[in-house]
Amino acid sequence: MHIEQIVDFATAGTAPEHYRPAPEKILKGDPEQSVRNHYGSPCGQFHAGIWEGAVGHWTINYTEHEYCEILQGVSVIRDAAGNAKTVRAGDRFVIPAGLSGTWEVLEPCRKVYVMFEAKA
Numbered sequence: 001m002h003i004e005q006i007v008d009f010a011t012a013g014t015a016p017e018h019y020r021p022a023p024e025k026i027l028k029g030d031p032e033q034s035v036r037n038h039y040g041s042p043c044g045q046f047h048a049g050i051w052e053g054a055v056g057h058w059t060i061n062y063t064e065h066e067y068c069e070i071l072q073g074v075s076v077i078r079d080a081a082g083n084a085k086t087v088r089a090g091d092r093f094v095i096p097a098g099l100s101g102t103w104e105v106l107e108p109c110r111k112v113y114v115m116f117e118a119k120a
Contacts, residue, residue: 012036029054077102
């Protein structure tokens with residue numbers, strides 16, 4: 001391992017991957033999203049990067065553990081029972097694997113994510 005292998009998000013030249021949730025998951029709007037996965041571990045279980053989402057509402061089902069730091073915007077995360085958590089710029093939190101519910105972007109959102117997916 002050499003110092004050059006450190007991934008600096010500010011200078012990483014990772015191209016964005018643009019996508020939308022599957023049509024059956026979209027509840028409202030046109031939630032176009034992009035991800036710049038700046039780092040993926042050799043084992044494929046650990047990832048880190050930047051995610052951006054447009055206004056919209058869709059269903060979620062987390063199989064991974066995810067640390068999030070909201071850089072911009074406002075979103076509402078709801079569990080399957082309808083309990084809600086509003087997150088906005090400056091918020092830092094972890095979503096444990098197993099959360100099912102919805103993610104709603106109220107104002108265009110940008111976040112740093114760090115994910116770990118356990119082996120099945």
